[in-house]
Amino acid sequence: MARKILITGAEGQLGKALQIIFADNFNVLPTTKKPSKLAINNRNSMEMDITNLDSVSNVINSFRPDIIINCAAYSNVDGSEINKNLSHQVNVEGLTNLLQVSDKETYIIQISSDYVFDGTNGPYDEEDPTFPINYYGRSKLEAENILRGSRRKWAILRPNVIYSDDLFCKANFFSWVYKSLLKEESISVVTDQISNPTYMKDIVKSIFQCILLSYEGILHIGSDDYLSRYKFALNIAEVFGFDKTLIAPIYTKQLSSNVESYIAERPKHSGLKTNKIERELNITTYLTSYSLKQLKSTLN
Numbered sequence: 165m166a167r168k169i170l171i172t173g174a175e176g177q178l179g180k181a182l183q184i185i186f187a188d189n190f191n192v193l194p195t196t197k198k199p200s201k202l203a204i205n206n207r208n209s210m211e212m213d214i215t216n217l218d219s220v221s222n223v224i225n226s227f228r229p230d231i232i233i234n235c236a237a238y239s240n241v242d243g244s245e246i247n248k249n250l251s252h253q254v255n256v257e258g259l260t261n262l263l264q265v266s267d268k269e270t271y272i273i274q275i276s277s278d279y280v281f282d283g284t285n286g287p288y289d290e291e292d293p294t295f296p297i298n299y300y301g302r303s304k305l306e307a308e309n310i311l312r313g314s315r316r317k318w319a320i321l322r323p324n325v326i327y328s329d330d331l332f333c334k335a336n337f338f339s340w341v342y343k344s345l346l347k348e349e350s351i352s353v354v355t356d357q358i359s360n361p362t363y364m365k366d367i368v369k370s371i372f373q374c375i376l377l378s379y380e381g382i383l384h385i386g387s388d389d390y391l392s393r394y395k396f397a398l399n400i401a402e403v404f405g406f407d408k409t410l411i412a413p414i415y416t417k418q419l420s421s422n423v424e425s426y427i428a429e430r431p432k433h434s435g436l437k438t439n440k441i442e443r444e445l446n447i448t449t450y451l452t453s454y455s456l457k458q459l460k461s462t463l464n
Contacts, residue, residue, distance in 0.1 A: 166191045167375075170229035172262070173236030174209045175200060177326060177333040178275065181364050182233060182371065193227050197236075214258030217265070224265045231375060232262055233273045237304075239335055241279070241428045244300040255303035256310065263314050271317045271378070273371060278324035278359060278386075280305040283431020286358065287390055290322075290382045290440055298428040308382075319374045320382045321367065324436055325396070328364030329462045337361070338459070341397045345406035352414040355394040358433040360386035363455035366447070373445040381444075384436035388449040396452060403456040 167190050173179045174194030186192050195212035213219040214236050224232075237255055238244060244251035259274065266272070279301035280294040296302045311318050327338035344351045362385050370385050391399070394413045401408045420426050438449045 167230040168227060169231045169233060170195060170227055171233045171235060172214055176235055177328055177330050177336055179235040181328060181368050185368050195223060214261055215253040217261050220261040221265045229270060231271045232266060233371060234259060234262060235275050241298060241300045242425055245428045248299050251299055251303050256306045259307045259310060263316065272311060273374060274307060274311050274320045276308050276320050276322045277304045278322055278434040278436055279431060281431055281434050283434045286433035287435035287437050289437040290384055297431060317380060319379050321370060321385055322436060323362035323367050323385045324359045324434060325361040326364060326367065327361055329459055338400060341400045345401055345410055348410065350410045350412065352412045353394040353397045354416050354419055355392045355413040356416050356432055357430055358390055358392050358435055360390050360435045361396055361452055362386045370441060370445060370447055373447060383441045384438055385441055386436045386438055387452045387455060389451050390435040391452060399453050399456055403453060403460055
């Protein structure tokens, strides 16, 4: 019998991708706080609010998953500075509810973030000390620590700047750049925030490998190169044949001054070393330009 996987945040960018890829190999139950009428692979999401213990209990007790992949998150970095309570409820208490209700043998895969680091000494490996500089990062680190101390079977994946062909996802940096340049709109992109962006197919493959190998521990996932958001945008323009002159460089300090809602401090170099995931999961990492070419083939 196929193992049963419950996915939280199933209508987010990662949740949707997991449903599509995992459907052929597992018994998948997608859950989300507010299910839409749009089914993915003929599979409707079930309503579950991870901040509500009764809601979590009802769903988990009826489905009894072998594996929970927790993609649910309040990922609005600036919003987390204003709505700390909401950020904590979703990112921390939500995981606590999943742990409290699920069976002790249930394998928990937690999606974390590069924002658990302060960005002063990147790129980071899994053993480097964490020191988040914004509330979003603090909430993700608190969730990590709860899971690590839970005496449960767990894996924590830390991606950064996840991107995919989901052009309707607000959190997809690629989508914003792609749609702006497609409409020949000028954009300003920061030059002093460096990461190694994570192509969606790579993180899905990594989660699949974690399940197959029953992997336990923390893993970093990202591309094989470290580049600023500005350089990432230039890469997108080059691969897709857009006008690079539409992209203007800007410093984070300037962006904070120009955009009133841009209030959270961001790590300057939160790149993640991927040696461990390559070694222990046999995952191959690629240059961002290579992954963008793969993504382009899915949009044609």
